[in-house]
Amino acid sequence: QVQLVESGGGVVQPGTSLRLSCAASGFTFSNYDMHWVRQAPGKGLEWVAVIWYDGSTKYYGDSVKGRFTISRDNSRNTLFLQVNSLRPEDTAVYYCARRAQAAWVYIGDWGQGTLVTVSS
Amino acid sequence: QSALTQPPSASGSPGQSVTISCTGTSSDVGGSKYVSWYQQYPGKVPKLIIYEVSNRPSGVPDRFSGSKSANTASLTVSGLQAEDEADYYCSSSRGRNSVVFGGGTKLTVL
Numbered sequence: 001q002v003q004l005v006e007s008g009g010g011v012v013q014p015g016t017s018l019r020l021s022c023a024a025s026g027f028t029f030s031n032y033d034m035h036w037v038r039q040a041p042g043k044g045l046e047w048v049a050v051i052w053y054d055g056s057t058k059y060y061g062d063s064v065k066g067r068f069t070i071s072r073d074n075s076r077n078t079l080f081l082q083v084n085s086l087r088p089e090d091t092a093v094y095y096c097a098r099r100a101q102a103a104w105v106y107i108g109d110w111g112q113g114t115l116v117t118v119s120s
Numbered sequence: 121q122s123a124l125t126q127p128p129s130a131s132g133s134p135g136q137s138v139t140i141s142c143t144g145t146s147s148d149v150g151g152s153k154y155v156s157w158y159q160q161y162p163g164k165v166p167k168l169i170i171y172e173v174s175n176r177p178s179g180v181p182d183r184f185s186g187s188k189s190a191n192t193a194s195l196t197v198s199g200l201q202a203e204d205e206a207d208y209y210c211s212s213s214r215g216r217n218s219v220v221f222g223g224g225t226k227l228t229v230l
Contacts, residue, residue: 045209046123
């Protein structure tokens with residue numbers, strides 16, 4: 001079965017950086033486009049970024065463009081999100097997610113998330 | 121990016137039908153076939169229940185249906201059941217390289 005396990009979250013100060021990781025198993029990771037989606041506590045979903053199955057293409061949400069970088073290592077079945085210049089409004093659970101079969105814009109499987117708290 | 125607009129809450133009694141709206145613009149909902157809906161229970165991850173405006177993934181009850189008119193998409197839950205009480209999020213592609221979610225609607229079964 002599909003497993004997506006995020007790690008790397010924590011409590012950090014504004015202006016600092018983190019690298020989130022997502023270990024994938026139960027499917028051929030290199031065949032799938034992958035997303036990051038975040039959800040602030042008690043709030044709605046916000047799409048963060050997507051990376052093509054081969055890493056050739058990356059798209060970002062407007063609020064993270066220029067600060068966040070999505071990447072992947074298909075040899076290690078791992079997805080990454082480098083988050084820089086963190087702001088209090090970046091506080092959220094960050095979900096790693098696999099695209100659904102129908103199209104890259106849909107999300108079929110989700111990890112349990114890793115919480116990032118940005119606070120001084 | 122501005123989120124798609126959903127009502128914060130909706131409610132209905134068991135057996136009734138309820139419709140949740142999702143309003144965007146011609147740059148997203150109105151101009152896209154890639155409109156979807158997700159269901160999320162408290163403390164759980166979201167689940168895709170509608171894609172491409174009106175298609176249901178395997179295993180999703182046919183009580184859930186989707187439609188779209190101009191810049192507004194809708195999710196209808198027919199024959200409301202207690203287990204349908206959850207948060208519902210719409211989503212749409214925006215242009216060729218972006219995805220946007222709605223703010224979410226909390227559905228209460230009275």
